[in-house]
Amino acid sequence: MIDYIEVTKHLSNKDTINLGHLQYEAEYASGLHKFFVNGCRNMELQYNPSLGYIRLKGSPLYFIQGHNFTWNKQSFTEAIKYIEKLISLNLFDSTVDKLEYGKILKIEAKPQRIIAGHLAGKGLTMEEKSRDKGNIRYFNDSNVSLKLYNAGTNIQHKQGLTMKGIIQEAGWNAKDNFLKFEAHYRKPHISLNNGKGFSLSDMLIPSFERTLKSDLYNQYQRLEKMKSLEIPSSKKELSSGNIILLALAEIAINQGKDIKKLIDNYIRAIPEEILNQEDKKARRKQIKSMLGKVHSSDINEFDISDQLADALKI
Amino acid sequence: MNDQFIEAIIQSATYQRKEGTATSYYWATGAKLLPDRISISKESEMNETSHTGRNPLHKITGQIMGTFKKNETSPLKLNKPFNLRTNIWQMEDFPSFIGYGTIGISNQLGKIDRQSDTGDLIVLHTSTKDWKEITIHYFAGSVMELESIMEFLYKRNK
Numbered sequence: 001m002i003d004y005i006e007v008t009k010h011l012s013n014k015d016t017i018n019l020g021h022l023q024y025e026a027e028y029a030s031g032l033h034k035f036f037v038n039g040c041r042n043m044e045l046q047y048n049p050s051l052g053y054i055r056l057k058g059s060p061l062y063f064i065q066g067h068n069f070t071w072n073k074q075s076f077t078e079a080i081k082y083i084e085k086l087i088s089l090n091l092f093d094s095t096v097d098k099l100e101y102g103k104i105l106k107i108e109a110k111p112q113r114i115i116a117g118h119l120a121g122k123g124l125t126m127e128e129k130s131r132d133k134g135n136i137r138y139f140n141d142s143n144v145s146l147k148l149y150n151a152g153t154n155i156q157h158k159q160g161l162t163m164k165g166i167i168q169e170a171g172w173n174a175k176d177n178f179l180k181f182e183a184h185y186r187k188p189h190i191s192l193n194n195g196k197g198f199s200l201s202d203m204l205i206p207s208f209e210r211t212l213k214s215d216l217y218n219q220y221q222r223l224e225k226m227k228s229l230e231i232p233s234s235k236k237e238l239s240s241g242n243i244i245l246l247a248l249a250e251i252a253i254n255q256g257k258d259i260k261k262l263i264d265n266y267i268r269a270i271p272e273e274i275l276n277q278e279d280k281k282a283r284r285k286q287i288k289s290m291l292g293k294v295h296s297s298d299i300n301e302f303d304i305s306d307q308l309a310d311a312l313k314i
Numbered sequence: 315m316n317d318q319f320i321e322a323i324i325q326s327a328t329y330q331r332k333e334g335t336a337t338s339y340y341w342a343t344g345a346k347l348l349p350d351r352i353s354i355s356k357e358s359e360m361n362e363t364s365h366t367g368r369n370p371l372h373k374i375t376g377q378i379m380g381t382f383k384k385n386e387t388s389p390l391k392l393n394k395p396f397n398l399r400t401n402i403w404q405m406e407d408f409p410s411f412i413g414y415g416t417i418g419i420s421n422q423l424g425k426i427d428r429q430s431d432t433g434d435l436i437v438l439h440t441s442t443k444d445w446k447e448i449t450i451h452y453f454a455g456s457v458m459e460l461e462s463i464m465e466f467l468y469k470r471n472k
Binding site: 021 | 389455
């Protein structure tokens with residue numbers, strides 16, 4: 001789905017824009033006028049009369065339907081056509097400056113677990129904010145910002161009761177797990193069109209949609225997926241000590257480190273007065289037995305490539 | 315257009331008829347898009363020539379006319395002499411409403427014709443006898459969404 005867009009239209013002498021129905025927000029020293037286009041969620045329209053352009057920013061989906069859980073091209077174009085009528089200006093020939101394309105997937109595992117299993121691949125930097133509580137991770141380079149997040153939490157926190165009802169009718173269930181992978185293209189002409197600028201109408205043609213889909217998949221492949229461990233099936237094997245060991249083992253595997261060696265070195269460093277040789281031997285034996293139960297999983301539970309490909313129908 | 319979107323774009327105003335007049339209405343509350351003073355005439359009060367209009371689908375039940383004064387501001391006040399006009403058509407499916415109109419404003423030549431239709435939709439409703447007070451709901455650029463807007467207003471008024 002195409003979500004957030006930023007498009008610019010350079011005005012010709014023939015264009016007469018009608019801004020009367022927009023909500024006036026501010027005028028800046030640069031000569032830029034800022035307006036809001038009222039909808040379920042407002043879109044922003046900037047008008048610079050001296051430089052002769054308008055810029056439209058926001059999510060047409062949020063604008064027209066109040067959510068982005070479902071997507072269809074008709075709703076998207078309906079939103080643009082409505083704004084066109086409001087301002088008496090053709091917008092489909094505007095140049096796309098920025099755009100966000102993503103896909104929501106229904107998954108079995110908790111989204112936080114899957115998100116935690118993704119790291120920045122080559123050329124990307126990872127960003128995580130503590131206030132997001134593991135529900136979102138960003139991976140950035142100069143052209144794109146990739147976002148992997150818990151789409152269910154977004155609905156829970158950002159939507160009112162009425163809208164939740166509407167989204168529920170569209171297939172959302174608070175008990176299900178939804179993950180969204182999204183690419184925010186800062187320079188879409190470079191990432192998606194060989195450096196050539198493209199218009200809003202170009203973006204909607206089927207071949208471009210195919211480009212968006214395959215690029216989203218390729219962007220996902222840039223993320224590094226952590227190797228995962230088999231979670232023991234019995235409660236007995238999941239004591240607090242074992243959970244700590246499993247978490248440590250998972251990190252060690254993904255960092256290419258030998259956990260047994262790490263723990264051995266740690267034990268070796270403990271002074272004799274605290275743990276004597278016999279104590280250390282006993283601890284090593286115990287840990288060896290615990291580590292014997294740690295197995296790496298055959299299937300990488302973090303890698304959602306197949307689900308993403310299915311959802312994108314590529 | 316879903317209900318949430320319609321709710322987000324609706325702009326309503328009430329107009330009250332001036333005592334002692336049949337068609338002269340003054341703005342009382344709400345959004346200021348139409349002139350402060352407008353004339354709303356019922357079908358029976360209109361002359362024969364006004365019965366021709368831009369919409370052959372529905373029955374004409376009245377007409378709105380108005381002119382913006384010098385001190386008034388509105389997105390509809392674009393060309394001199396700043397006139398505004400629409401017929402009011404009644405939809406058989408929604409008899410509880412007076413009807414709807416599509417706003418036409420003076421064009422660059424100062425005339426109102428088919429080309430000067432803004433595509434803005436208005437829906438008129440009254441709960442008073444003899445149209446003493448009329449609520450006008452305004453939907454910019456939404457004339458093509460007539461049916462879903464009427465249904466939304468009908469459900470909301472229930």
